[in-house]
Amino acid sequence: MSNQSSAGRSTAPASPLLSVKQLRVDLPVAKGTLHAVRGIDFHVERGEMLCLVGESGCGKSMTSLALMGLLPRKAQISADCLNFDGVDLLTVSERERSNLRGARMAMIFQEPMTALNPAYTLGNQLCEALRRHQRVSRKAAHDRALYLLKRVGISAAEERMRQYPHQLSGGLRQR
Ligand SMILES: Nc1ncnc2c1ncn2[C@@H]1O[C@H](COP(=O)(O)OP(=O)(O)OP(=O)(O)O)[C@@H](O)[C@H]1O
Ligand SMILES: [Mg+2]
Incomplete structure (x- = not known):
């Protein structure tokens, strides 16, 4: 049990704002399955900035779209953990996701046009x-x-x- 003092301080370390464990995104394509994201792990603390860097096509946009719940309909997503501030992004309702998106999570898309x-x-x-x-x-x-x-x-x-x-x-x- 965490020890919550009257000043609101907790002895337990705060969990990261965003936790991603073994995120995978698969896309059915003509020749079978394209593994767009193959088990990525990262976390972001409050106030922290994290950059994902990698060659073109390595899955940066697919990772971001998976977090935002904006993957193409045909995409299959799985993860051991996909948690934003206590909300499980794998099972969140569309309604709750829509409340998060644009308020607590946002995306600047690659193609502004x-x-x-x-x-x-x-x-x-x-x-x-x-x-x-x-x-x-x-x-x-x-x-x-x-x-x-x-x-x-x-x-x-x-x-x-x-x-x-x-x-x-x-x-x-x-x-
Ligand atoms: N709608 C789609 N249908 C099928 N495959 C796709 C689709 N969108 C992306 N892909 C494939 O998924 C893989 C990951 O693509 P993604 O767009 O995430 O790359 P990226 O890291 O953002 O690249 P870039 O730096 O060029 O923006 C690539 O192999 C890409 O061809
Ligand atoms: Mg991209």
Whole structure:
């Protein structure tokens, strides 16, 4: 039993924010099965930054997509442990995953051209994500989105908010 003091300190070491043990992703292809990820282990502590580095096709994107629950439908995923802050990502419901995604876990996709919806303005898409997770007014979401655009060094942020993805450069889209 952990010894929880009144100051909220515990004697037990805090578990990592993200634990990945023996993650595997298999994809059925014409010639059989493609083992896109073959048993990767890593963990990320709170406040820690971890970089996965490897040659093209080694499975970095598949690993990330597996964590986000965004693998192609045909993909088969297995792991000894896939845990984010106490949530088992292998068995989490779609509803709970959707509550996590965009609030506590997020992904900046490799291809910024297809990551944004071409039919909606940048402002629309940013505000939608904010309002999906927080009970805030349209105005408050707009102000927050504007603040965030400025934080990542985007000039003329008001104008950018009204623009569609095709009107932005690749670097702007990725930011
Ligand atoms: N939708 C898919 N269907 C079948 N195989 C796929 C699919 N997407 C990726 N793969 C294969 O899975 C393997 C891992 O690909 P992944 O995209 O994770 O590589 P990566 O490390 O992100 O590479 P890069 O550095 O080029 O982005 C590769 O062999 C790739 O060809
Ligand atoms: Mg990739």
